[in-house]
Structures are given as C-alpha cells and as structure tokens.
Amino acid sequence: SCPLSSRCCGPSSTSPAMNCRAEVLEVSVEGRQVEEAMLAVLHTVLLHRSTGKFHYKKEGTYSIGTVGTQDVDCDFIDFAYVRVSSEELDRALRKAVGEFKDALRSSGSDGMGQISLEFYQKKKSRWPFSDECIPWELWTIKVNVVNLANEQERQICREKVGEKLCEKIINIVEVMNRHEYLPKMPTQSEVDNVFDTSLKDVQPYLYKISYQITDSLGTSVTTTMRRLIKDTLAL
Amino acid sequence: AMDTDLSSQDRKDLDKFIKFFALKTVQVIVQARLGEKICTRSSSSPTGSDWFNLAIKDIPEVTHEAKKALAGQLPAVGRSMCVEISLKTSEGDSMELEIWCLEMNEKCDKEIKVSYTVYNRLSLLLKSLLAITRVTPAYRLSRKQGHEYVILYRIYFGEVQLSGLGEGFQTVRVGTVGTPVGTITLSCAYRINLAFMSTRQFERTPPIMGIIIDHFVDRPYPSSSPMHPCNYRAGEDNGAVYPSVEDSQEVCTTSFSTSPPSQCVFTVTKAHFPTPPPVVTDTLKVPVMGLAFSHQLSSSRLSYQPAALGVGSADMGYPVLFAGGLNTAHPHQLIGPGKEGGVPPVPSQPAHGTQADQERMCTPLDGVHYSAATPSSSEDTETVSNSSEGKCGSPHDLLETIFIRKVGAFVNKPINQVTMANLDIPFAMFAPKNVELEDNDPMVNPPASPEAESPLQGSLHSEGSSGSSTGNTHDDFVMIDFKPAFSKDDILPMDLGTFYREFQNPPQLSSLSIDIGAQSMAEDLDSLPEKLAVHEKNVKEFDAFVETLQ
Numbered sequence: 001s002c003p004l005s006s007r008c009c010g011p012s013s014t015s016p017a018m019n020c021r022a023e024v025l026e027v028s029v030e031g032r033q034v035e036e037a038m039l040a041v042l043h044t045v046l047l048h049r050s051t052g053k054f055h056y057k058k059e060g061t062y063s064i065g066t067v068g069t070q071d072v073d074c075d076f077i078d079f080a081y082v083r084v085s086s087e088e089l090d091r092a093l094r095k096a097v098g099e100f101k102d103a104l105r106s107s108g109s110d111g112m113g114q115i116s117l118e119f120y121q122k123k124k125s126r127w128p129f130s131d132e133c134i135p136w137e138l139w140t141i142k143v144n145v146v147n148l149a150n151e152q153e154r155q156i157c158r159e160k161v162g163e164k165l166c167e168k169i170i171n172i173v174e175v176m177n178r179h180e181y182l183p184k185m186p187t188q189s190e191v192d193n194v195f196d197t198s199l200k201d202v203q204p205y206l207y208k209i210s211y212q213i214t215d216s217l218g219t220s221v222t223t224t225m226r227r228l229i230k231d232t233l234a235l
Numbered sequence: 236a237m238d239t240d241l242s243s244q245d246r247k248d249l250d251k252f253i254k255f256f257a258l259k260t261v262q263v264i265v266q267a268r269l270g271e272k273i274c275t276r277s278s279s280s281p282t283g284s285d286w287f288n289l290a291i292k293d294i295p296e297v298t299h300e301a302k303k304a305l306a307g308q309l310p311a312v313g314r315s316m317c318v319e320i321s322l323k324t325s326e327g328d329s330m331e332l333e334i335w336c337l338e339m340n341e342k343c344d345k346e347i348k349v350s351y352t353v354y355n356r357l358s359l360l361l362k363s364l365l366a367i368t369r370v371t372p373a374y375r376l377s378r379k380q381g382h383e384y385v386i387l388y389r390i391y392f393g394e395v396q397l398s399g400l401g402e403g404f405q406t407v408r409v410g411t412v413g414t415p416v417g418t419i420t421l422s423c424a425y426r427i428n429l430a431f432m433s434t435r436q437f438e439r440t441p442p443i444m445g446i447i448i449d450h451f452v453d454r455p456y457p458s459s460s461p462m463h464p465c466n467y468r469a470g471e472d473n474g475a476v477y478p479s480v481e482d483s484q485e486v487c488t489t490s491f492s493t494s495p496p497s498q499c500v501f502t503v504t505k506a507h508f509p510t511p512p513p514v515v516t517d518t519l520k521v522p523v524m525g526l527a528f529s530h531q532l533s534s535s536r537l538s539y540q541p542a543a544l545g546v547g548s549a550d551m552g553y554p555v556l557f558a559g560g561l562n563t564a565h566p567h568q569l570i571g572p573g574k575e576g577g578v579p580p581v582p583s584q585p586a587h588g589t590q591a592d593q594e595r596m597c598t599p600l601d602g603v604h605y606s607a608a609t610p611s612s613s614e615d616t617e618t619v620s621n622s623s624e625g626k627c628g629s630p631h632d633l634l635e636t637i638f639i640r641k642v643g644a645f646v647n648k649p650i651n652q653v654t655m656a657n658l659d660i661p662f663a664m665f666a667p668k669n670v671e672l673e674d675n676d677p678m679v680n681p682p683a684s685p686e687a688e689s690p691l692q693g694s695l696h697s698e699g700s701s702g703s704s705t706g707n708t709h710d711d712f713v714m715i716d717f718k719p720a721f722s723k724d725d726i727l728p729m730d731l732g733t734f735y736r737e738f739q740n741p742p743q744l745s746s747l748s749i750d751i752g753a754q755s756m757a758e759d760l761d762s763l764p765e766k767l768a769v770h771e772k773n774v775k776e777f778d779a780f781v782e783t784l785q
Contacts, residue, residue, distance in 0.1 A: 070274035085290070172366070
C-alpha cells in the first residue's frame with residue numbers, strides 16, 4: 001500500500017491491487033526561480049495526465065475532446081516547456097506554487113521544502129463512511145533554495161537550472177513511458193471518481209497538490225554556507 | 236481456428252494509427268524547430284480531424300514531404316522514418332543537429348487492444364514528444380534562428396544514418412508503444428557539442444566557424460531528399476538570400492584575404508657580405524606549403540589556412556636555401572595572429588595537403604584561434620594585403636602560402652662581421668667583449684626550443700648552428716640585425732631580445748639569500764606556536780563543519 005496514504009482524504013485502501021507509484025525529483029534553484037521550476041515540472045506531468053473532455057453517448061460509448069498545448073518560456077531560467085492549453089489548470093497550479101513559494105520564503109533562510117502532486121481515485125463508501133481517496137501516483141519535487149552572491153553566479157545558475165530541468169523532463173517522460181497502472185476508463189457514473197471534470201476544456205486525472213517546508217535548522221550562517229557548498233559540489 | 240492474429244478491422248485501424256502517428260510526429264518535430272512558440276487551443280467538443288485527441292496543426296508542406304518520404308509505406312522492422320534536423324549558416328555551411336527516429340521492432344504485444352490502448356498510448360507518446368522536443372539543445376538554437384543561420388529538416392525512410400552527428404552524440408528515448416505487429420519506438424540522437432555551445436556563444440560568429448568546420452564533412456550518403464527550412468512561412472521565398480555576416484567577415488578579412496586561394500609572401504632576402512644588410516625592414520621570405528581544402532570551403536572565409544609552415548626541414552631545407560629560386564617580388568606585410576608574430580604553429584608532420592585532410596586543416600584553427608583574429612592584430616605593423624600575388628599554380632592543388640616575417644638575429648659569422656647598423660641592438664653591449672659570443676649566444680646555439688615554438692625558428696637555429704660549426708661562409712645565409720625572431724622593436728621600447736638579455740641573469744631571490752632569508756625564517760618559526768594555538772582553539776568548529784559536508 002502507499003506509504004504516504006496518510007495524505008488521503010480518508011482511510012487508506014488496503015487492497016493489494018492498488019499500487020501507488022512514487023517518483024521524487026530534486027532541484028536546487030534560486031529564490032526567484034522556484035515558481036517557474038515548479039510550474040515546469042507540474043505542467044509536464046499534467047500534460048501527460050490530462051485528456052480531452054469526455055462526452056458520453058448512448059450505449060456507453062464516449063468521445064474525447066481535444067487537448068491543445070502551448071510553449072512557455074521561463075524568465076529566470078534558460079528553459080522552455082510545454083503545457084496544456086487550459087487557463088483554469090494553469091491558474092490552479094500557479095496558485096498552489098505561489099503558496100509554496102511564499103511558505104518557503106517565510107520559513108526563514110533555510111529554503112528547503114517539497115511540493116507534491118498526487119493522482120488519486122475516489123472510492124465511494126456507503127454512509128456513514130466518507131469516500132476513500134486512493135492515490136495511484138505521487139510526484140514529489142524536493143526544492144532547495146540557494147542564495148547567490150553575484151550576477152555572474154546568477155547567470156550560471158540560469159543555465160545550470162535550465163539543464164537540470166531538461167533532465168527532469170526526460171525523467172518524467174521515462175516514467176510516463178512505462179505504461180504502468182492507470183485507472184480504468186470510467187463509465188459515465190464513475191467519471192468523477194477518476195477525473196477532475198470541473199474544468200471546461202480539459203480533463204486531468206483527479207489530483208491534489210500539497211507541500212511541506214522543511215524545518216529550519218536555524219538561521220546561522222553555517223547552514224547557508226553548508227548548503228551553498230553542497231549545491232556547488234552537486235551542480 | 237483460434238485466431239490470435241489481428242482481426243482485419245483491427246489491422247486496418249492499426250495501420251491507420253501508425254500512419255497518422257508518423258505524420259503527426261513529423262509535424263511536432265518540425266514545428267518545434269520553427270523558431271516560434273507553438274500554441275493550439277483545447278476544444279471540449281471533439282473535431283474529427285484531431286488525431287490522438289491532440290491539437291497538432293498540419294503544415295501542408297510538411298505533410299507532403301512526410302508522405303513523399305514514406306511513399307505509402309509504414310515504419311517496419313529495418314524501415315525507420317527519420318527526421319533529420321540540421322543547421323545551415325548564411326555562409327552555406329551546414330551541420331546535422333538531431334536525428335529523430337520512428338522505428339519498429341519485432342517485439343509484439345498480441346494482447347493489447349488496438350482501438351483503445353494503442354491509440355491512447357500513441358497519444359501519450361505524442362505528448363512526450365512535445366515535451367522532449369523542447370529539451371534537446373537544438374530547441375534553443377532553433378528559437379534564435381533567422382539572421383545567421385536557419386534550421387532545416389529532411390525526412391527519409393529506411394536505415395537510420397547517425398554518422399553526421401559527430402562523435403559522442405547522445406540519445407534520448409521519447410517512448411515506446413507495443414502493438415500486435417511490433418513495438419513502436421521513438422527516440423532522438425543529438426549532437427552534444429552544442430550542449431557546450433550556448434546560443435549566445437553561437438551568435439558570436441567567428442568562433443562558430445571553427446565549430447562548423449570541425450563538423451563539416453562531406454555527406455557520406457548523398458541526400459536522397461532535399462533539405463527544407465523549418466522556418467516555414469507561407470508566401471516567404473524559401474530561397475531568400477540571407478544577410479551576410481558583416482562583423483565576422485570583417486574580423487577575418489583584416490587578417491586574411493577573402494579571395495581564395497590567397498597567399499602571403501614570406502620571403503628571404505639574400506644578403507651578401509660585407510655589404511651591410513638593410514636594417515629593420517629586412518624580411519625573411521620562405522615559401523610555405525599550404526594545405527589543400529575542398530572546394531566547398533574555399534568560399535568560406537576560412538579557406539585561407541596558412542597552415543603548414545616550416546614543413547620538415549628535410550623537405551624544405553633551410554628556408555633561405557629557397558631564396559635563389561624565389562620570386563623575390565616586393566614584400567608584403569603580414570598580419571600575424573597576435574602580437575608575437577604571424578607564423579602559426581604548424582603540424583609537425585609535413586602537410587600533404589590532400590583533400591581528405593580536412594581534419595588536419597582544422598589543427599591550426601583549433602590550436603591557434605587566430606581565425607577569430609582580434610582587431611588588435613591590425614595594430615601590428617605586419618599586415619597582409621589582400622593580394623593574390625605570388626605563386627599559385629602548383630601541382631596537386633597545393634596552395635603555396637608565403638609569409639613575410641621580421642626575423643631575428645642568427646649570427647653565423649664571426650662577430651666582427653656582424654654589422655651593428657642599428658644602435659639599439661640589444662646584442663650590441665655584448666659585441667665587443669666576448670669573442671665566443673656566438674657559441675654562448677642562445678640565438679645562435681639555442682637551448683632546446685619548446686614544442687610551441689615555430690619550426691621555422693627551430694630550423695633556422697639548427698641551420699645556424701650547423702652553419703657556425705662548419706664555419707664556411709654560405710652566400711645564402713642571411714645576415715640580419717640582432718633581433719630575435721617574432722619581436723617588434725617599434726612599438727614597445729623593450730623587445731624580446733632586450734627582455735631576454737636582461738632576464739637571462741636575474742638577481743638572486745632575496746628570500747634565498749642567507750641573511751635576509753634567515754631573518755624572516757626565524758620570524759616565521761616564532762609565530763608558529765601562536766598560530767597553532769589559535770587553530771587548536773577552533774578545531775571543534777572546523778571538525779563540525781567538515782562533518783556537515785559529509
């Protein structure tokens with residue numbers, strides 16, 4: 001069962017057939033790059049996890065709408081990515097990422113946290129039990145915010161983070177290509193247990209975004225220095 | 236019988252899916268290299284033409300090219316569809332950047348449902364392709380195309396040809412989809428040298444020519460299909476002439492002639508003693524065999540490659556020996572690749588200058604960087620004129636490149652025959668006192684010269700020493716003023732010779748002299764305990780710090 005099932009809205013499923021796939025990505029970015037980096041990763045995942053709107057017809061058949069895509073250029077990173085053409089979806093992601101960024105900033109100088117994108121299915125339970133949320137895929141992005149001293153370092157960071165994000169995109173695509181568990185295509189009555197049908201132009205799988213800020217270990221210079229050195233070595 | 240094979244309907248559907256998948260793949264790739272941001276709208280109501288539930292526009296020309304390449308066939312084992320992305324500069328040089336391969340292997344998945352699972356997985360694969368096309372190095376290049384280069388595509392069907400990507404190309408897999416007739420794989424092989432070439436660097440065109448030349452090879456396979464620009468705009472003339480690259484040409488033309496084949500004259504004047512040789516402007520002329528190069532490059536400003544200078548002395552002999560047969564036309568001046576002089580380092584082996592030696596041709600370029608000659612070199616008094624004077628016709632298409640150099644002092648005569656016409660000759664102060672000058676003089680008997688030194692100098696030295704050892708007067712030995720090779724005397728007050736003289740015998744380092752050295756050493760030793768104590772105090776902090784780095 002999913003090790004992070006506590007995140008669900010209800011009791012976790014104990015069904016052995018359910019596997020929650022968990023993927024973890026790590027990035028080190030400068031403060032002003034956090035939003036764009038998070039959006040790039042989240043949008044890339046959701047590009048693969050969104051379909052067109054379903055239109056159910058008689059006899060249990062359905063047709064699927066069309067998903068448009070668009071290029072997004074980053075301002076603070078030498079990077080571009082493709083996202084689904086849906087303003088609603090973009091707004092929802094920006095809101096979540098904005099909250100995460102603010103939480104990171106206000107947590108102190110530590111700058112470590114993680115944002116999670118979880119895909120789940122709802123399993124309806126009889127009254128008085130609430131519906132179960134069964135995660136089937138969990139993406140966690142661990143973020144490390146670095147502070148840079150001068151413009152030259154920032155320029156290098158622009159390029160480095162761009163390259164790192166390219167790697168992340170390739171990683172994401174690798175996972176998607178495994179063609180592992182995906183929820184069965186639902187009947188009309190079940191569609192809301194599998195997909196988020198609230199958007200008007202696209203239909204992503206049901207998802208949840210949450211985040212955690214790592215406890216600051218104090219605002220001493222040592223902590224920042226340590227991370228800077230680690231990051232420099234890692235980069 | 237139990238039919239595990241595809242139903243005919245499924246088979247028809249599968250073939251259709253694969254065909255349209257191939258067409259959409261080409262569209263996604265080419266559109267990703269147009270240099271523009273792509274944007275398509277989502278539509279909740281399905282339209283009949285949106286294959287795989289994705290809004291991917293169809294550029295008619297691209298579809299046409301893809302259909303032409305496929306010629307009614309489908310990707311199958313051994314028959315892959317390839318989209319080749321390459322870059323072409325306004326000068327006409329081109330370089331392959333990526334090959335996107337849509338292949339089919341034999342691994343079949345008989346159980347999979349065609350109309351549903353395969354279709355959806357193909358849709359997912361197209362989404363992956365959209366994502367991956369933005370993360371290979373060529374994407375950023377393609378976004379900046381237009382002025383100095385364009386991105387071209389070529390579609391071919393058959394065997395994958397990766398040789399044009401240079402060494403060490405990388406591969407990224409976009410994805411696979413199993414079908415009952417085989418597994419479709421989509422991948423990209425891309426040149427990695429670009430990865431170290433940020434687009435900004437690319438925009439400074441002089442270095443680019445080096446890179447282009449490095450990878451420019453004759454196509455091993457003649458293109459079966461023509462290249463097309465990705466930058467497709469309806470109505471625009473695809474054969475448009477691109478604006479010439481002014482800046483870089485300027486930089487290069489200040490150094491070299493733009494008209495191939497060009498020469499600069501490196502001549503040796505014969506000086507006969509006892510007449511004093513002309514001072515300062517005396518030049519050493521020597522013919523140098525240049526490398527041949529292919530016609531394709533001759534139009535490039537880099538066709539001028541004064542490469543093989545001072546080819547093995549056995550072949551050329553002492554340069555001066557050519558003097559007799561030389562065209563001692565009036566000398567030209569030469570711009571050197573830097574202030575120290577105009578003779579580029581030379582491959583140690585003789586240059587045979589065959590057309591196949593394209594790689595060797597790169598050597599001077601790689602080694603010297605003088606192709607991106609800095610404007611400062613124009614300050615040199617040695618300048619090359621864009622003249623095509625001098626010998627050109629030599630057999631086997633060899634280019635004779637001749638330099639004019641100011642040369643230094645190679646004394647091979649007894650000292651009293653040296654003409655001190657120039658008063659600020661550095662050697663002058665030594666002249667009266669030391670009869671064995673020429674033996675001690677490093678200019679005559681040089682110490683082993685370092686590798687980087689010009690072989691010309693080396694050969695002159697060696698001939699000089701052998702000349703002095705034999706002691707005879709060779710009419711063809713040149714007597715020139717006491718100036719070391721490759722130095723200038725009119726810009727800096729101190730030239731190489733003076734510098735060499737002065738610093739030949741430097742004073743002792745003060746720290747090595749007994750009294751001063753001993754004093755400071757004692758001081759150091761005294762202060763050591765103090766310093767140690769301070770470090771001891773902080774040892775815990777340092778240890779903790781080191782711990783945290785683990």
